[in-house]
Amino acid sequence: MIFGSHVSIRNGYLGAAKRAASYDASAYQYFPKNPRSLTIKEFDNHDAEACKAYCQEHQLQSIAHTPYPTSLTPSKDKEELTIASLLNDLEIANACGSIGVVVHYGSQISETDPLASYHLMLYTLNTVLSRWKGETLILLENNAGTKGALGTTFEELVQIRNLCEFPEKIGFCLDTCHAFASGLWNGENTEEFFKKGQELNYFDHLKAIHLNNSKYPSGSKKDRHANIFKNNGFIKEEHLKEMVTSPILKEVPFILETPDDEGITHQEEISMLQERWGQ
Numbered sequence: 001m002i003f004g005s006h007v008s009i010r011n012g013y014l015g016a017a018k019r020a021a022s023y024d025a026s027a028y029q030y031f032p033k034n035p036r037s038l039t040i041k042e043f044d045n046h047d048a049e050a051c052k053a054y055c056q057e058h059q060l061q062s063i064a065h066t067p068y069p070t071s072l073t074p075s076k077d078k079e080e081l082t083i084a085s086l087l088n089d090l091e092i093a094n095a096c097g098s099i100g101v102v103v104h105y106g107s108q109i110s111e112t113d114p115l116a117s118y119h120l121m122l123y124t125l126n127t128v129l130s131r132w133k134g135e136t137l138i139l140l141e142n143n144a145g146t147k148g149a150l151g152t153t154f155e156e157l158v159q160i161r162n163l164c165e166f167p168e169k170i171g172f173c174l175d176t177c178h179a180f181a182s183g184l185w186n187g188e189n190t191e192e193f194f195k196k197g198q199e200l201n202y203f204d205h206l207k208a209i210h211l212n213n214s215k216y217p218s219g220s221k222k223d224r225h226a227n228i229f230k231n232n233g234f235i236k237e238e239h240l241k242e243m244v245t246s247p248i249l250k251e252v253p254f255i256l257e258t259p260d261d262e263g264i265t266h267q268e269e270i271s272m273l274q275e276r277w278g279q
């Protein structure tokens with residue numbers, strides 16, 4: 001089993017990889033740059049290459065997460081900056097040897113034209129990926145449904161990938177909290193959830209999982225992550241276990257984005273995951 005967590009780049013990209021290794025993790029996620037801004041980062045390529053070499057040596061897998069303001073459905077004045085920022089994230093992640101860069105599915109931009117968001121999302125993805133020659137993928141993450149229902153079903157995730165000019169440069173990242181909050185997965189429908197995803201070939205392109213519990217019930221559409229093993233989340237441990245130990249997800253890295261300051265650390269959660277559900 002491949003378990004890990006989000007880690008800080010406070011000590012650079014190599015420092016992030018070393019921190020993950022110190023947690024005994026086999027995967028991790030990081031922000032390639034300031035998570036609050038789309039400002040382009042002139043990054044230290046030596047540090048990124050050292051990170052890549054370290055990860056290869058220690059069999060560590062990584063993914064990067066785009067800054068919070070990143071949107072595949074940006075407003076007109078943010079369009080160029082968003083495209084440049086996504087390419088910057090891809091460059092950094094590629095230099096660090098990361099599998100992919102996680103970006104949330106777009107949100108509803110028009111009350112009257114239901115297809116407007118899809119057109120813009122395809123435009124953004126096609127523009128970025130037509131300029132992208134590296135190996136690192138864009139990983140589309142399912143939404144919790146906070147700002148409208150866009151990106152909460154397997155159909156939408158798979159369809160955008162299929163309609164894009166460069167589907168081979170796109171994979172998926174499944175967030176278990178978002179899937180639960182949106183109602184895609186309610187803990188009780190795991191078999192149906194896997195069956196549907198398999199029928200649509202979603203899992204063939206699933207490259208990472210954000211393993212989170214949820215502070216709100218299924219269908220609440222609220223995006224608040226809870227710890228896996230603290231009984232403060234609405235997803236039952238038995239249901240999380242069923243998900244994590246599914247043979248369909250055996251090769252996929254599970255990465256915690258759980259609170260690290262609410263009584264249990266990532267390091268502790270990773271070691272509990274390994275003890276209980278690792279093999």
Ligand SMILES: [Zn+2]
Binds near residue numbers: 141175
């Ligand atoms: Zn997530």
